[in-house]
Amino acid sequence: MTASKLVLSAASGVGGAGLDVDEVFNTFLYEGTGSSRSITNGIDLSGEGGLVWIKNRNNTGYHHLFDTARGTLKALYSNDGSAEATWSNSLTSFNSDGFSLGNSAQTNQNQQPIVSWTFRKAPNFFDVVTYTGNATARTISHNLGSVPGMIIVKRVDSNDDWWVYHRGNTNAPETDYLRLNEDNGTSDSANVWNDTAPTATEFSIKNNSLNNANGGQFIAYLFAHNNNDGEFGPDSDQDIIKCGSYTGNGSKLDINLGFEAQWVMVKRTDNSSDWHMFDVMRGMPVGSDAFWLEANTSNPEANNAYMSAHSTGFTLPDGHPEVCANGGNYIYMAIRRGPLNTPTNGTDVFSTLAYTGNGSSSRAYDVGSNVCDMLHQRARANSSYVFPNISTRLVNKGHKTSGSNSEFALSHRFDKQNGIRETGFENTRNQSSETYLMHSWSRAPGYFDIVSFTGNGSNRQLNHNLGVTPEMMWVKCRSDFFDWIVYHKDLDASNPGTKALILNTTGAAQTSNELWNGGNYPEGPNKDTFHIGANNNVNKNNEKYIAFLFASASGVSKVGSVSHSFNSTTNVDCGFSSGARFVMVKSTASGEWRVWDSTRGIVAGNDPYIHWNDNTVEVTNGDLIDPYSGGFALSPGFYTDTYIFYAIA
Secondary structure, three states: OOOHHHHHHHOOOOOOOOOOOOOHHHEEEEEOOOEEEEOOOOHHHHHHHHEEEEEEEOOOOOOEEEEOOOOOOOOEOOOOOOOOOOOOOOOOOOOOEEEEEEHHHHHHOOOOOOOOOOOHHHEOOOEEEEEOOOOOOOEEOOOOOEEEEEEEEEEEOOOOOOOEEEEOOOOHHHHEEEEEOOOOOOEEOOHHHHHOOOOOEEEEEEEEHHHOOOOOEEEEEEOOOOOOOEEEEOOOEEEOOOEEEEEEEOOEEEEEOOOOOOEEEEEOOOOOOOOOEEEOOOOOOOOEEEEEEEOOOOOOOEEEEEOEEOOEEEEOOOOOOHHHOOEEEEEEEEEOOOOOOOOOOOHOOOOOOOOEOOOOOOEEEOOOOOOOOOOEEEEOOOOOOOOOOEOOOOOOOEEEEOOOOOOOOEEEEEEOOEEEEEOOOOOHHHHHOOEEEEEEEEEOOOOOOEEEEEEEOOOEEOOOOOOOOOEEEEEEEEOOOOOEEEEEOOOOOOHHHEEEEOOOOOOOOOOOOOOOOOOOOOOOOOOOEEEEOOOOOHOOOEEEEEEEEEEEOOOEEEEEEEOOOOOOOOEEOOOOOOOOOEEEEEOOOOOOOEEEEOOOOOOOOOEEEEOOOOOOOOEEEOOOEEEOOOOOOOOOOOOOOEEEEEEEE
């Protein structure tokens, strides 16, 4: 149990906090080095046990599966029925915070992009079981603690297929099976699962050689299905894994999981189709091509508009026959996007990178230690490249904060663990010898969230996953030329839903009931939903939009306001212990959206700052803020006014 969970447990006086998603599942992208290394993904494999699934993304190559029950170096292949093989210098150890690799090309080929998925053993999520066959109908005990939603069985000492049970496979799943290493549809046989549904403590097999050959050595991977009975998150009441089914409609189809998906496997059961594997780290963005691998083939990664994530599940956007043929029957396994806990350290969810361009079209950027879900970047000194841009993992598109422009295609991808990777030369990000700046946010409850939606031209509520009431929101039309509309709780403390600023201008706060539906919801958003009106800037019919939601997380971020007098110093207490690393300030009257960060300097003298609302170069000769241990200070140079701010520790 993490320190934060121990604190929550002590405070509650009851059962304590449950595991977070990030403690039991991880998608980790890495580039092979051909040298020994460790992959640190925060998963305790040495103490708890589990499965690591590895695939080269670029090349034709086998999927390699390693688990703690069989030990290091011993690989199985989901795309092949071969017996277990021992690969020296492959996966060399299971660690308390991930795993280690040797120099084997199977798992660490030099300069190759590779994906790993790690499943930790945990009640109500995943279990690994080994057994010896005896050719007699029997039950196999497990420790999943709930009825499995999906079971995958493989004989490890002989060439044989992978046998799959799934709770959504036809109306009688205990008499049917699929093969993980094949694209075949469902087969019917009572001899595989003994015509008996699994329970929370055991699953059944018969005398079939497929999964119970006498003397054969078998391994079973068991995946849970949470149905409002998950025991995860700070209150031990959240679901994180679903094994379900759906019928395709040949068109757009939204699958409601009750949570936003980060990893999905889909298989058609009534016809031949591959086992498609998607995750948000490689990309399953809204309105753009998703990237998938096939568990049953050695094919390299491919992309098409098959899959996108949304706030309550995932979407099949275009009725593609692989995942949504009209009338087709499909099963899926989906895992929730984490984390579920509010961050306690700003460095876990925000980073700044200041760098010099090198002109390369294949450059990779390590923005920080956090996963990059939103990136703001711009040049600092050259007005030809200074355009401030926001891009997001969720939609994989860019948006200029200095104008009302519609979104634009990116020349980078969010497929690097702690940053981004160039896919083509971009002079506004990497012109040789120019200086640049990147600010990176991770999504997390109580801190920051992103929502994508399509306008309907009517007053409405939209769901979000911030988990608390948003204190600041930005809404931007993606598909047409409309302004960035900003909600802030302190524009009118009594009726915040009636006021707005515009991020791409210097204008003062304006009153409008058509933006946040202030006539019906003058109090603004709540912990589950936010409200928008019929105004075209936020909700024109059939236009695409994106919303950014921010909140104050204790010791991590602060959304607030402050009154300041010219020629005086105003300390702004954000509840931080070591001062702010990022500060955005805007007058509620006319004024720029100014941004400072500690990477460039928040000091007693001049502090470089940039504008998010225009294309001017960085200002280097201004002393407008000063350091303050609890947050930051407005220096005497700021004019007398009321200011809103957003700060990160």
